Amino acid sequence: MEININTEEKILPTEVMEEIKKPKIAIVSLTSCEGCQFALLDLGEKFLEAMSLVEMVDFRLLEDEEDAGEPIDIGFVEGNPMTAANKKTLMELRKRSKLLVVIGNCAAMGGIPEIRNYHEKQQTVKHVYKYIQGIETEEVREVDNFVKVDFTFPGCPITGEEFLKYFPILLANVKGEGELPTIPDSPVCVECKKKGNRCLLLDKKPCFGPMILGGCDAVCPTSRMGCQGCRGLRPTGNVKAMKMTLKTMMTDEEFENTTEIYGLKDDIEDWEKEHGEK
Numbered sequence: 001m002e003i004n005i006n007t008e009e010k011i012l013p014t015e016v017m018e019e020i021k022k023p024k025i026a027i028v029s030l031t032s033c034e035g036c037q038f039a040l041l042d043l044g045e046k047f048l049e050a051m052s053l054v055e056m057v058d059f060r061l062l063e064d065e066e067d068a069g070e071p072i073d074i075g076f077v078e079g080n081p082m083t084a085a086n087k088k089t090l091m092e093l094r095k096r097s098k099l100l101v102v103i104g105n106c107a108a109m110g111g112i113p114e115i116r117n118y119h120e121k122q123q124t125v126k127h128v129y130k131y132i133q134g135i136e137t138e139e140v141r142e143v144d145n146f147v148k149v150d151f152t153f154p155g156c157p158i159t160g161e162e163f164l165k166y167f168p169i170l171l172a173n174v175k176g177e178g179e180l181p182t183i184p185d186s187p188v189c190v191e192c193k194k195k196g197n198r199c200l201l202l203d204k205k206p207c208f209g210p211m212i213l214g215g216c217d218a219v220c221p222t223s224r225m226g227c228q229g230c231r232g233l234r235p236t237g238n239v240k241a242m243k244m245t246l247k248t249m250m251t252d253e254e255f256e257n258t259t260e261i262y263g264l265k266d267d268i269e270d271w272e273k274e275h276g277e278k
């Protein structure tokens, strides 16, 4: 029997009507440590509350039902498209999603796996696998090299509270209400100062904070560890000045090694090319 759910007469109860209208989302993982997905689960009830606004079509950490591949409103993707299977998953996710949202440093900047790009591939693989036959060792490339990205939650891992802040704005956007969100161009230093921390640079301890996009509550400098840039460069950060300052505190090799940790190295190179510094 055909049921007309669009009728004004409300044949179905309000709760069912609401359920039907909920935006559909999927949280998909490529090659990753899954830490960003756990940052979401760590939100506990707040995460469940946010998820009550949507219909979850796929989230491997919460359910093991087969994803039927239906069209969705927002596809969230974590990790690197490192294998042929990953690339296929990513392409399919893009095709079926109104918005594609990247979660985490690996997907956005190459992350820790990108360290492999800077070192001889087979040697790196040998450290992990005894038998390397059949192991795919392609260059690590960020998600936006393969598909259009609509929004990025930066960080390693992402900040749960930041997810809760922008998630409703993304939902409104898919319903045609409002623009996509933008993370304010503010350095880690702003949050660091708010916490009353003594600046590490004053003690000649390297910290990348001034050129890095804030929003992580300055967790590293608050633990007296220099920011290593997991959230990526600020759009208006002065990379040249920052690099000169840092190189008074660290050797060229230490600087290079630090920028390799979260895939910052190629972003700095791109900045330098764009600004005629290379």
Ligand code: SF4
Pocket: 032, 033, 034, 035, 036, 037, 078, 079, 103, 104, 105, 106, 107, 111, 112, 155, 156, 157, 158
């Ligand atoms: S960004 Fe960090 S926490 Fe997230 S998947 Fe990559 S390594 Fe794991």
Ligand code: SF4
Pocket: 188, 189, 190, 192, 193, 197, 198, 199, 200, 201, 207, 208, 209, 210, 218, 221, 226, 227
């Ligand atoms: S410790 Fe780092 S993040 Fe904090 S104010 Fe100094 S440079 Fe900025």
Ligand code: SF4
Pocket: 155, 156, 188, 212, 213, 216, 217, 218, 219, 220, 221, 226, 227, 228, 229, 230, 231, 232
């Ligand atoms: S302080 Fe820097 S390295 Fe630490 S979480 Fe924030 S952006 Fe990432």
